[in-house]
Amino acid sequence: MAIVFQKTKGLTDKETHYCPGCTHGIIHRLTAEVLEELNVLGDTIGVAPVGCSVLAYDYFNCDVQQAAHGRAPAVATGIKRVQPDKVVFTYQGDGDLASIGTAEIVHAAHRGEKITTIFVNNAIYGMTGGQMAPTTLIGQKATTSPYGRTAEHAGMPLRVCEMLATIEGSVFVERVSVDTPANVRKAKKAIMKAFQCQIEGRGFSIVEVLSTCPVNWGMTPVDSITWLQNNMIPYYPLGNFRKPEEDK
């Protein structure tokens, strides 16, 4: 019997703790498949954030460091400067990257740090129980925005890719989604390209992946996907914001 699909060597056999319907699992798999296909698993050091994906160190089948909240790009910088021949990536959520860790991600990009960031944006703090994030949409209810986010009180949701694309050190910036099989394939392509940019020594690369949080959004997994399509994608448009010259 021919094998048509099997688990990537990039993931360990550990069962993940992610909630039913959460798309972290897909994003983990895509990242791991890319590392396996690039044949760099044995030369990769990942950096896990604080947030839902803190336990990523148990799931990726490579060396991993767990960083303080928001500091993953600084930790990754330390790793890459000591080991410039290794592949270094951070895996961060929107609380970690777009709130407490803004200085670290901006300056990693600004230095053109040769690392790759997988940025999972689900518009909410998942691990701590559904608080408002900088990426929470206008009108969206969270445990710390119980009446819905207003621009007057909390500002407009932060668009990270658009911001980082203005920085010269960013060589690859793309926003993707994993809401449909077609988009999952596009997401994998973007993640592949981001790691290739790092391996070619071009500079900083980031892929923002729009993700669902059914539990904290208070929706079924299917409704969550629909909500992402109807609400997140219009505000956070998918597409490439920066890529190397010859690919333009």
Place this chain on the structure above:
Amino acid sequence: MGKVLMKGNEAIGAAAIKAGCRFFFGYPITPQNELPEYMSRELPKNEGVFLQAESEVSAINMVYGAAASGARVMTSSSSPGIALKQEGITYIAAAELPCVIVNIVRGGPGLGGIQPAQSDYYQATRGGGNGDYKLLVYAPANLQELVDLTQDAFDAADYYRTPVMIVGDGMIGQMMEPIEFKEHISRFALSEKDWATTGTKGQREPNIINTLFLDPAKLEELNFRLQDKYKLIKSNEARYEAFNMENAQIVLVAYGTTSRIVKNVITDLKDQGINVGLIRPITLWPFPEKAFDNIPSTCKALMSVEMSFGQMIDDVKIASNGRLPVHFYGRSGGMIPSPDDIIEKVKEVIGGAK
């Protein structure tokens, strides 16, 4: 090798490079800037990397990443900058990573000033970060000791897998003295860093550098291991100098620059027929408690002399454990105690102690 005249901050850099430090992450703050500036000049010549981070917070996390990659790495700052590094320091202690952190202390609290102070004693010995952790803390009193301890700090950090802090007041960082760089020989048998995240090469299980333990039993296990390590450091690493202790009527306790002023006080008072001893902690943690077991019976009182309003005095009281009254003299905010002021206080105390 002959002696060279160097500024304290640059001497730390030179000693670190001689000890094999090849990575430095820092952020500008007075009065320690000559150290990162020196490293930015010298590390590239030694196949190393100097990187100016966007903040102290980032710098210490870069140290975390570099240390966990197996490198000898250092950062330096001054008081408010060290306050910002505390988050990273507790993570480094918890992840059992070796590194050297330099604090060239300035007056506080708040933004404070830029003149020498010793008001970060609590910060260094009690930890500003969360949890049950300790740093091995060296407090040199002259530049020769500064370079010797800097070299030793990297070995001790690797051996115990712990962050080591060098505390110098602004005076130690800014003054110039002749120093000799001795051939560096580690007093520890150091092993390969097989725990470092250097890539599995497909030949071993992944190495994980982690400080999260959701299972309280596992977290307590880490704490037991840390406490065992601290017990070992306590019994092996406490260092001090005892000076003019014979027939001392009073023993002063002082470290760093303050201990040098106290030595002048001792000479002056000797001329006046008053015998004063000095216990000079070289390690602030572990505090050299044993030194207090050898105080002569002629001694009627202890006095902690600090460039702060009384922080080390707590450890003097713990070490003395009620055996002798403990007095205090201190200046703060960048003011340096004068020998005359200390002499007056000594006379007041021994007058009362008679």
